[in-house]
């Protein structure tokens with residue numbers, strides 16, 4: 133008798149976005165003429181930078197001619213892209229990362245989800261609350277958690293991010309092996325300082341743990357004192373894996389390109405306590421289960437590092453950050469305590485009431501869609517997330533409507 137992986141039965145149905153869709157659908161049915169503005173979803177809305185489009189087109193043309201056609205590429209990605217990443221994203225910021233330590237992929241979602249495969253089944257995991265759900269669900273699927281009881285999974289150490297700790301989690305009170313951190317954070321928009329990140333790196337080194345550092349939003353950091361990469365911290369290469377993506381940076385959510393850094397020096401242990409390079413394990417995993425990102429997409433990603441590409445990406449980021457500043461200002465003026473929106477495209481707003489109740493209020497009275505914080509974890513209750521990913525016109529109109537509705 134063929135049996136299922138019963139860990140899948142422990143998963144909570146992905147209620148959040150279907151619940152939102154249901155409520156929005158019901159509202160639209162009863163208000164057919166009302167234009168709904170969506171500031172809920174974490175997806176970009178503006179076109180790819182022209183430099184990326186030009187490189188993309190040219191690469192497609194190369195694929196149409198025998199002499200420049202390319203079949204399977206290296207699973208880890210073409211060196212032309214990995215060399216640019218190493219130079220611009222890391223070495224230019226004094227983070228000593230080599231091209232060979234970079235693995236190109238089709239998404240940070242896949243990578244943050246797949247990485248747990250190279251760790252032991254009984255790895256003790258520490259996961260932020262509130263959280264990007266991928267980290268949790270992939271560990272549930274792998275059987276690393278118990279059942280979902282009273283709003284939380286058993287056998288998971290929750291790293292609470294609340295007003296009390298300025299949305300930077302405290303160290304776990306029990307031993308952990310694998311620590312998920314995400315800065316600038318989704319959903320809270322909080323950022324971490326070098327000093328605070330140093331403490332986490334020290335913690336990992338002292339406890340023989342590994343940090344999985346999701347830096348998908350690093351391009352939104354405006355304050356140059358803040359670390360964009362965990363490898364700006366001394367000693368991090370031995371204890372950290374970093375995830376990056378072109379999705380939010382350069383509008384690649386529908387184009388698909390990201391990368392993961394696994395430094396050669398990053399180690400974990402076998403049962404006998406012998407050290408093993410995680411780079412070797414991830415390389416084995418990646419080359420076995422993945423066949424590379426398409427050539428034109430890697431050329432489009434490479435163009436992000438051209439002079440024109442860098443300037444165009446900055447224009448994109450500045451555009452969204454203008455929206456973020458407006459959202460933060462208006463909500464603050466209305467008397468709400470806000471986190472994020474300064475070095476991140478998300479604004480995390482304390483509604484001082486139930487997340488869903490506030491969501492309904494914005495929908496019914498302003499026809500604006502946000503994301504209820506409770507959907508990201510127990511610590512998200514009472515908050516909503518507003519995203520800066522929309523047109524400036526829509527964000528202006530949404531904020532005008534919210535002001536009218538709430539004041």
Ligand SMILES: *Cc1c(COP(=O)(O)O)cnc(C)c1O
Nearest residue numbers: 239240241264318348377379390
């Ligand atoms: C959007 C996002 C990503 C990027 O995912 P892709 O698969 O590269 O599109 C990664 N981590 C977080 C927290 C995100 O919000």
